[in-house]
Amino acid sequence: QVQLVESGGGLVLPGGSQTLSCATTDGTLEYYAIGWFRQAPGKEREEISCVSSMDDTAVSSDSVKGRFTITRDKVKNTVTLQMTRLKPEDPAKYSCAADLWGECKSTLPQYDFWGQGTQVTVSS
Numbered sequence: 001q002v003q004l005v006e007s008g009g010g011l012v013l014p015g016g017s018q019t020l021s022c023a024t025t026d027g028t029l030e031y032y033a034i035g036w037f038r039q040a041p042g043k044e045r046e047e048i049s050c051v052s053s054m055d056d057t058a059v060s061s062d063s064v065k066g067r068f069t070i071t072r073d074k075v076k077n078t079v080t081l082q083m084t085r086l087k088p089e090d091p092a093k094y095s096c097a098a099d100l101w102g103e104c105k106s107t108l109p110q111y112d113f114w115g116q117g118t119q120v121t122v123s124s
Contacts, residue, residue, distance in 0.1 A: 002026045002113070004096050009118030012086050020081040020118060022096030027077050033099040034079040036070060037108055038092035038120075045108060051079060053102035063089075086122045093117040 008020040022034055035050035049060040049070040058070050069082045079096065095118075097111035105111055 004115035006118040040092040050104035
């Protein structure tokens with residue numbers, strides 16, 4: 001059964017940068033739309049970015065637009081989320097989710113499967 005695996009989380013200084021990566025266990029990521037979600041304790045889950053598989057169209061939420069960039073790497077078969085200018089409100093568990101039809105969705109349950117997540121902490 002194919003699974004999604006996130007990596008790249010950790011401790012980052014405020015204003016710093018971090019890159020998260022999402023991959024499938026069987027190397028088939030290129031066929032899926034991939035959405036990145038985050039959820040902090042006590043807060044609602046938020047989809048922050050997504051890239052489709054049909055034409056690699058990318059969308060991002062207002063909360064991260066201009067700071068986070070989602071990119072599909074067809075050589076490494078990963079989807080990365082490059083995060084810059086990290087703020088105190090960015091710490092959360094970040095998870096990626098896959099849609100088999102290649103279309104970005106708006107909520108996590110609409111995706112077909114998702115990973116366990118990786119924790120991002122912003123602190124000095």
